[in-house]
Amino acid sequence: MCPEPHLNWYYYFAYGSCMCPVDLKRTLGEITSAYVLGPAMLKGYRLGFYRRSQRRNCGVLDVVKDPHSIVEGVLYHLPWRLSDRLDEREEVPNGGYRHETVEVYCNNRRYSNVRTYVVVDKLPEELAPNDWYFNVVLRGAVTCGLSEQYCWNLFHHMNQLQQRQREQDRLRSGTIFRV
Template structure:
């Protein structure tokens, strides 16, 4: 990639913010602006820039959320993969609330592709203490992740892959529970 292909969006491409902000790439439950609103205390629809892609990573459920009592999404380096998600431009005043929501995760600065533009220095979150095996999401988390992916226009094929991955993890967990109870 040449330096000429990296474009920092002009001020006019930001949502109408009258305050400093930051780019945020969401790939899990935060893709859903309704769910993000629940944590941040205000509507986030106006902050959505659109569907976006993170190259060189893949998704995995390498963290058990105590709050949700299930596996939750994480990103792990994989040079052959990419992760689709949602790019937001959030007001800086929401940064602490987002950090609080992402307890157990740490900031990672990544480069995101969104609508034929490159967004270097974009914040995302990655699990600090990754498990060695994936843990299935519960039905609530499964649904909110899919709702965010569909609502924000992620590619249909990716949504199906996400659905199948989560469903497969749930089926594996169910089979293991059946074996233990037998």
């Protein structure tokens, strides 16, 4: 087991757009790639798009407890001074996400007392990501070295959600005609 983080630092498990250090830099205002410890696994959870982001106008990722699943993501070791900015990004003050303390595995080590974020008010069904969010999540997953199989599964899941959304939009707009 890894020692507890120093008081001025904390561990953060990212599984969505924050996996991309370039996108995280945009929010935190400094280069974050130096804080990446590596690809990590969160056991007992699965991914889902159970939140509508007003800012991004699409479905965004969440983790949901599921004893038979694993979520891959990125483990960061961040300076505490960035905590408030990360909370703002995740809309903690507005009830978007909340902190959840988890245990993850990274580089064959177990890290406990790791912060991640979970959606407060989950949608009843998944909502598709837009193209921008789709691309930034996939870029982060590939850049930070998540397993090839996981990246493909993530791609296919997001693609299926988008296809379902397009089909629903076509049905609503009446562009599908029955013969």
